[in-house]
Amino acid sequence: MKKAQLITRLTGYICLLFSFTTSAQQTSDSAYKRPLKEVLEHVQKKYNVKIKYTDAQVTDKWVTYADWRYRPDIDATLSNILTPLDMKVKKEKENSYKLSAYEYYRWPVQEGWEELDRIAAQYNDQSQWETRKQALSPCLLQALQLSHLPAAPASKPIITAERKFDGYTVRNIAIEILPGLYINGSLYKPAQYKGKIPVILNPDGHWQHQRYRPDCQYRCATLARMGAMAFSYDLFAWGESLLQFEEKDHRRSLAMSIQALGSVRILDYLLSLKDADTGRVGITGGSGAGSHTVLMTALDDRIKVSAPVVAISSYFYGGCPCESGMPIHACANRTDNVEIAAMAAPRPQLLVSDGGDWTDKTPEHDFPYLQKIYGYYDKTGNIENIHLPAEGHDFGINKRNAVYQFMAKYLKLNTGSIDESKVTIEKENAMYVFGDKGELLPAHAIHGFEQLEATWKSALTH
Structure with a gap:
């Protein structure tokens, strides 16, 4: 570097360090400490940019060694200032940014792809992949604290009266999965059938109105009309589970373990029914329930067919603690989530993706990786991707149709019964187990997260 250039650069840094105008001189004794709001205001003026933020985002937050975090480049400066606070900015347009929390679960696309490539470099054939799975499986269970399942309560499921509709029936069911802890859902069955029929789990996603939404009812009722028993059920601290917990409890890490245990208990119950075909078992869910679909398929070999919808990506690990709160992604x-999805191989699996969320690039990198894993078993036909680039993050009709066709193909269902116009959309309270106001909730039911933690700890030690 030429002497003149060096002098110019040093002069620039010196100007940056002394560019604050404050009422009190900042020194190392105070760690050059300044309020975040003041620092952001100065950044906006200095670099001629706009940074959007709320008072709640900046109140009582401070930047230590604030002066020293400045660089000639605005993006480097903001990164230096915000990273220690677990915050970042999103660039909305030229010279315009929006402040947000750091999202540990969301990676830049290229970094996510590179991480999947790093993971995939550890195996090149079926034998090496099976060795990798043997390392992952017990670690996933350990991370969920489910290496040894707690004892199941001896109580029988609570079942409401049957409701009859065009080609299907519905009963609401509550299953006690730990003492005083219930998971609720609705079991849809064909109105008429002979012998054993397939079982399809339908965990709920993170959309409003929980499993009472029309798209959930359409899906489960149609699968029933096609010849399966379809069980639609709540996430933890979601839907009717709010009789026992607060909504904020859903965003605690233990939610991930409770949901996994819940699905195991549901499957235990459904497969104990005399009309359940234990060789034809599927699971499908969207968004957070798509992450859950992948995890449960990896953990439970009883699941033979899976269809995660608008969920799986190498650069998105699940934005809710119920998807990523327990350290499963630190395993091995x-x-x-894409490698965890690969653990289903060679069992049939459908990924439904769209152009409006983190699955927007599924066909470009993640799906070819999955095809490679299925290729180790000469079963590339068992992994499918339906990509809907013009659609967004939902479980809309085109996504449901893709799931119907896929489940029909591998669970031997009747495609002639795919007709959502025959489905009756029920009112929410018709799908409750414990009454309109929760008046039928058993007296010994847990109330509150502290009780759950105590019950969980006791269950794991007995």
Whole structure:
């Protein structure tokens, strides 16, 4: 570097360090400490940019060594200032940014792809992949604290009266999965059938109105009309589970373990029914329930067919603690949701993706990786991707139709009964187990997260 250039650069840094105008001189004794709001205001003026933020985002937050975090480049400066606070900015347009929390679960696309490539470099054939799975499986269970399942309560499920509709029936069911802890859902069955029929789990996603939404009812009722028993059920601290917990409890890490245990208990119950075909078992869910679909398929070999919808990506690990709150992704020198999805191989699996969320690039990198894993078993036909680039993050009709066709193909269902116009959309309270106001909730039911933690700890030690 030429002497003149060096002098110019040093002069620039010196100007940056002394560019604040404050009422009190900042020194190392105070760690050059300044309020975040003041620092952001100065950044906006200095670099001629706009940074959107709320008072709640900046109140009582401070930047230590604030002066020293400045660089000639605005993006480097903002990164230096915000990273220690677990915050970041999103660039909305030229010279315009929006402040947000750091999202540990969301990676830049290229970094996510590179991480999947790093993971995939550890195996090149079926034998090496099976060795990798043997390392992942017990670690996933350990991360969920489910290496040894707690004892199941001896109580029988609570079942409401049957409701009859065009080609299907519905009963609401509550299953006690730990003492005083219930998971609720609705079991849809064909109105008429002979012998044993397939079982399809339908965990709920993170959309409003929980499993009472029309798209959930359409899906489960149609699967029933096609010849399966379809069970639609709540996430933890979601839907009717709010009789026992607050909504904020859903965003606690233990939610991930409770949901996994809940699905195991549901499957235990459904497969104990005399009309359940234990060889034809599927699971499908969207968004957060798509992450859950992948995890449960990896953990439970009883699931033979899976269809995660608008969920799986190498650069998105699940934005809710119920998807990523427990350290499953630290397993075996780190994994991601796409590798966990690969653990289903060679069992049939459908990924439904769209152009409006983190699945927007599924066909470009993640799906070819999955095809490679299925290729180890000469079963590339068992992994499918339906990509809907013009659609967004939902479980809309085109996504449901893709699931119907896929489940029909592998669970031997009747495609002639795919007709959502025959489905009756029920009012929400018709799908409750414990009454309109929760008046039928058993007296010994847990109330509150502290009680759950105590019950969970006791269950794991007995």
